[in-house]
Amino acid sequence: MKCKTIWLVAWGLLWIGPVCGASGFQELADVRSAVADYLSSKIRHQYQNFDIKVMALDSRLKLPACQSPLDIFPLRKTVKPGALSVGVRCHGEHPWTIYTKAVIKAFRPVVVLTRALPRGAIVRADAVTLRRMDVGSLRQGFFPAPELVLGKQLKRPVPAGKVLNPALLTPAKVISKGDKVVIRASSSVLDIRMGGHALTGGAVGESIRVRNDRSNRIIEAVVQGPGQVIVPF
Numbered sequence: 001m002k003c004k005t006i007w008l009v010a011w012g013l014l015w016i017g018p019v020c021g022a023s024g025f026q027e028l029a030d031v032r033s034a035v036a037d038y039l040s041s042k043i044r045h046q047y048q049n050f051d052i053k054v055m056a057l058d059s060r061l062k063l064p065a066c067q068s069p070l071d072i073f074p075l076r077k078t079v080k081p082g083a084l085s086v087g088v089r090c091h092g093e094h095p096w097t098i099y100t101k102a103v104i105k106a107f108r109p110v111v112v113l114t115r116a117l118p119r120g121a122i123v124r125a126d127a128v129t130l131r132r133m134d135v136g137s138l139r140q141g142f143f144p145a146p147e148l149v150l151g152k153q154l155k156r157p158v159p160a161g162k163v164l165n166p167a168l169l170t171p172a173k174v175i176s177k178g179d180k181v182v183i184r185a186s187s188s189v190l191d192i193r194m195g196g197h198a199l200t201g202g203a204v205g206e207s208i209r210v211r212n213d214r215s216n217r218i219i220e221a222v223v224q225g226p227g228q229v230i231v232p233f
Helices: 027-041
Strands: 003-010 012-022 050-055 071-074 082-090 096-113 128-134 152-154 170-171 173-175 179-184 191-198 205-212 218-225 228-232
Touching: 027 050, 027 071, 027 082, 027 096, 027 170, 173 218, 179 218
Parallel strands: 179 228
Antiparallel strands: 003 012, 050 096, 071 082, 082 096, 096 128, 152 170, 179 191, 191 205, 205 218, 218 228
16 A cells, blocks of 8 residues: 655644555544543543533544554643643554643532622621532632531622632621620630720631720730630730
8 A cells, every 4th residue: 555644733743654545544533532531531520510522623634543542631730620721642653642622511509699798798598599500610719518608708799699709708707896805814724804895806716906904905816706805825
């Protein structure tokens, strides 16, 4: 059989080599199928509901038929929802490498607001619901369960239907500036309580400035709950 030399340019790759016979070309549909199968094997461990679309290859592309299994390799270390580039390599007698693109859509319930809320609002159970969405499009993240957002405070106004993400929320302040507080100084042998006033506000676990009403001393204390701060010693 007479061979001919083919110059192949595909996605920036130049391949030059002999191809024998008009039927000795790789089926492009098989290449796309191999990419889809590979991505499916990776993503199904993370998501139950997903859709994979591999972009069509140029029909003018003439690849020598690969006699060995195709080697599929994504250009990033992890396969996750969204757009990604994928390499396909043949290690056969006439090796070649091409690159294509794919889009993975993965669907799961995420927390969204059922009504618009202003800045500073506390998220309550009646203001959120779960909605099935493509998480690959949620670049700022999401919450998979309502209990992860309940009691938190909005950093800015949020419209109805908006997917809640970590950038929108902050722990709710349980003490505001000027509030009366009980200052607790505790150790393994002592537990002293005294009255005071908050000079700054804060959420549970945050450090705030408080004034001891008896001594007028200003100290740093950790918020334990509404009206409660502790000074470890």
